[in-house]
Amino acid sequence: MKNIYNHILKSKIENEKLLAILLDPDKIDLKNVTVLIEKINQSPATHIFIGGSLVRNNIIDDLILKIKLNCDLPIVLFPGNPSQISDQADAILFLSLISGRNPDFLIEHQVQAVPILKQTNLEVISTGYILIKSGTQTAVERVSKTKPLDRNNTEYILQTAQAGELLGNKLIYLEAGSGADYPIPKEMIKLVSQNIEIPLIVGGGIVDLQGIQKAYDSGADLVVIGTAFENDINFFN
Ligand SMILES: CC(C)=CCC/C(C)=C/CC/C(C)=C/CC/C(C)=C/COP(=O)(O)OP(=O)(O)O
Ligand SMILES: O=P(O)(O)OC[C@@H](O)CO
Numbered sequence: 001m002k003n004i005y006n007h008i009l010k011s012k013i014e015n016e017k018l019l020a021i022l023l024d025p026d027k028i029d030l031k032n033v034t035v036l037i038e039k040i041n042q043s044p045a046t047h048i049f050i051g052g053s054l055v056r057n058n059i060i061d062d063l064i065l066k067i068k069l070n071c072d073l074p075i076v077l078f079p080g081n082p083s084q085i086s087d088q089a090d091a092i093l094f095l096s097l098i099s100g101r102n103p104d105f106l107i108e109h110q111v112q113a114v115p116i117l118k119q120t121n122l123e124v125i126s127t128g129y130i131l132i133k134s135g136t137q138t139a140v141e142r143v144s145k146t147k148p149l150d151r152n153n154t155e156y157i158l159q160t161a162q163a164g165e166l167l168g169n170k171l172i173y174l175e176a177g178s179g180a181d182y183p184i185p186k187e188m189i190k191l192v193s194q195n196i197e198i199p200l201i202v203g204g205g206i207v208d209l210q211g212i213q214k215a216y217d218s219g220a221d222l223v224v225i226g227t228a229f230e231n232d233i234n235f236f237n
């Protein structure tokens, strides 16, 4: 059933905050998935995101099938490129990197993804993806060969988010970058969330539970945790 976006919308209206754990197939050993899932089931996570800036191995289908055996959370693809599409997931963030000026990440990957998507039942959720400079270079900047937006230029960041909304995106994702030196600042989350209607995802560089709460308090509807859980499966204990 295609109801993942409707659930995100409803949660926003009801001020129920959402949490996604990002699993990078490149960094997962299929043998350890059972323990990982146990930890996820004990955590406050509401979604599992799957993806990486580059995914070199070929385990996405198997990984999702294994997760589904023991976990009921919705599985949402967060792809760095069209090769990361799996019919086993429930939905896909159909990302366009609107902070960058590389046509491959603005439209070409999406065009290439269409024939693959047409053969799946994935719920497609168009997402304006905005990378903000947050310390040293992160994987998205390197892989996409685009410049992140300057975090001091808040007016331009807001305009970018609003342009993403006007283009018809259903979500805006403010990204500091996986493993970023510092997360998206709370003032920026506040400014963007108060000036768009669609739900706001915030991720990158959040390393503790206070960081998650701070993002929620500032107006994030869904927070993504990747590296912190990757480094410590007891992160939520
Ligand atoms: C719509 C389709 C099929 C693809 C979209 C393609 C676009 C626009 C992607 C945006 C840019 C990008 C490379 C996103 C990757 C997002 C992601 C899962 C980042 C996490 O990166 P990690 O691989 O965890 O980085 P580290 O290796 O540094 O941890
Ligand atoms: O790995 P972290 O820093 O938690 O970032 C999560 C996600 O926003 C990266 O795309």
Ligand SMILES: [Mg+2]
Residues within 6 Å of the ligand: 024, 178, 179, 226, 227
């Ligand atoms: Mg990562």
